[in-house]
Amino acid sequence: MPDRINHSFQQSHGVLNDENLMTNEKWQAIIDNDASYNNQFFYAVKTTGIFCKPSCKSRVPKKENVRIFSNAHGSPYHLHRTFKKMKGITPVEYIQQVRLNAAKEYLIHTNKAIADIAICVGMPNTSYFITLFKKKMGHTPAQFRQMSKREEL
Structure with missing residues (x-):
């Protein structure tokens, strides 16, 4: 089917x-x-x-x-609308979600600097990365890393 x-x-x-x-x-x-x-x-x-x-x-x-x-279909609007209908979120939100999920993995499993993680996930502007991460996750990347290390103990 x-x-x-x-x-x-x-x-x-x-x-x-x-x-x-x-x-x-x-x-x-x-x-x-x-x-x-x-x-x-x-x-x-x-x-x-x-x-x-x-x-x-x-x-x-x-x-x-x-x-x-x-x-x-010649229209970015059509693509946007179709994507949102299929995924429930916009293409930009989807890309942000993928990048932030990858960043969480780096924060948990590596000791890379926050700026390096931002670059690794496709966000070369570190301050924007930190701002977006905090907005979506409720914590800065550094706070998230500290919290995940405490949970391991």
Whole structure:
């Protein structure tokens, strides 16, 4: 049943996930960053999370990680709305959640400096990282680390 649901979702959202749809021509367009294919299809790379037109100037991905889409619905608002409907939170909130959960793991299991942890989780602005962490977790990263060490005892 999940395969049927997934397939139905893919069809209704323009996912061309069939092996036959990743043609040598489309693959070459991706490798060559060929702008003449921009309105014919889009592609996403599972491992990096990028979503591009064929002309996107990114590193050439592994072919097995690429998924082809017939359209992108053209609107960031549509993406935002769809994501929120599926996950219950906005894309930004989701990314923050993932980053802060990773930060908690670093705080518990390493002695890395707070600034280094912020960079490791994709937040190079340390003061913003500390402010967001406190807002979402109720404690600063340093307080969280101290509390987790006390709980180990």
